[in-house]
Amino acid sequence: MSLFSFARKARRPRSAQTAKDRLQILLAHERSGGGVEKTDYLPLLQRDIVAAIRKYVAITENDVEIRMERGDQMSSLEINIEMPRGAPR
Amino acid sequence: MTIELKEKPPLGRVIVITSGKGGVGKTTSAAAISAGLAKQGFRTVVIDFDVGLRNLDMTMGCERRVVFDFINVIQGDARLKQAMIRDKRLDNLFILPTSQTRDKNALTKEGVEKVLDDLKQEFDYIVCDSPAGIEHGAQMAMFFADEAVVVTNPEVSSVRDSDRVLGLLSSQTKRAETADAEPVKAQVLLTRHDPARVRSGEMMTVEDVLEILAVPLLGVIPESPAILRASNIGTPVVLDEPSVARRAYEDAVRRLTGTEVEMRIEGEHRPKLFQRLFGRAS
C-alpha cells in the first residue's frame, strides 16, 4: 500500500458512506412498491384496526397511532391504541 | 385528548422558503432555519410542499420514519398529529413530510389553509419548504405566508427568478389579497456565496444583488462543504459540527426572530494543502 492511498483513505469523509447507506435503505423500500410506496396501505390498515377494535371498545380514529421505522433487514410498525377510561378489559 | 399547559400562546408565524429557480438551497435552508428556530426554543414545524419529490425528510434525516404525509392529512386519510414526525434531536421540532406518489394538484388551497390554521394553534413557527418554479405547488407554499425567505444565489438566472417571486409575493398571496393586511415580509437569503470569487470579480457582490432586488438581506451563506456533509448524514447544518455555514445560518435565524446581528460575510475556511491538492471541485 502506498502512503498516498493510505492518506486518501483516511481523508475520505465518512459522511459519504452514511449518505450511500441511507439511500440504499430508502430506495430499497421505495422501489419494492413498484413506484407506489408500500406505505400507501397504512391509512387503510388504520381504518381496519379501528373498525376491529370498535366491535369491542368505543374508540375513535384519534385513539390509534401508527409509527414506522424502516431498517435494512426489517422494518418495525408500532401501533398504539389509547383505550378510553373504563373500557372493558 | 390531553390538554397541555403552555406558558405562552403560540406565535403562529408562517414562513415560506422560496426561490423560483431550482437547486439554489431552499430545502437546505428550510432544514437549517427550522432547526435553528427550534434550537432557540421556539415550537417549530417544517412542511415539505414539494409534492412528488419528497426531499426534506432526507435532509432532516427522518426518511425511515415517514408513515403518513401532508397529502394524507389534506385528503382526510390521516390526522395531522399522526403525520408529523418529531425530530430525534430536538423535541420541539416537527417535520410534516410530503407525498412521494401524488401530484401537486393534491394541494388544495382549502386543505393547505386548514392544516396551517391547525398548526398555528400549536406552533410558533411554521416553515414551508417550497418547490422550485412558480406553478401551483410554489403558489400554495407562499399563499398563506406571513414572511418569505427568498433564497438566491449570486448568479443571473437565480436573481431574475427571485425578482419574479418577489412580485408574486406582493400580488398572489392571502396578505396581498386582503384589503388592509400588512404585505408579506420578504427577505433575501444569499446562499452559495463565494468571497474568493467575488474578490476576483467572477461573482456578483452582495451589494450588487441587493441593489437589484431591493429587499432586506436576511443573511449570506457561503458555499461550503459543511452543507454536503450535513445532507449526507441527514442533519440540518445548524445541528452539525461548527462551520462558517452553520454560523451564517444561526445568524440568519436570529435576525428572523428580530435580533440585530452584524452581517458577517465569510467564506468557509479550508486547509490550504487540501485546497491545492484537490482544487475547488467538491
Ligand SMILES: Nc1ncnc2c1ncn2[C@@H]1O[C@H](COP(=O)(O)OP(=O)(O)OP(=O)(O)O)[C@@H](O)[C@H]1O
Ligand atoms: N451553501 C451551500 N454550499 C454548498 N452546497 C450547497 C449550499 N446550499 C445548497 N447546496 C447544495 O445544493 C444542492 C441543492 O440544494 P437544495 O436541495 O437545498 O436546493 P433546493 O432549492 O431545495 O432545490 P429544489 O429546487 O430542487 O427543491 C444540494 O446538493 C445542496 O447540498
Ligand SMILES: [Mg+2]
Ligand atoms: Mg428543495
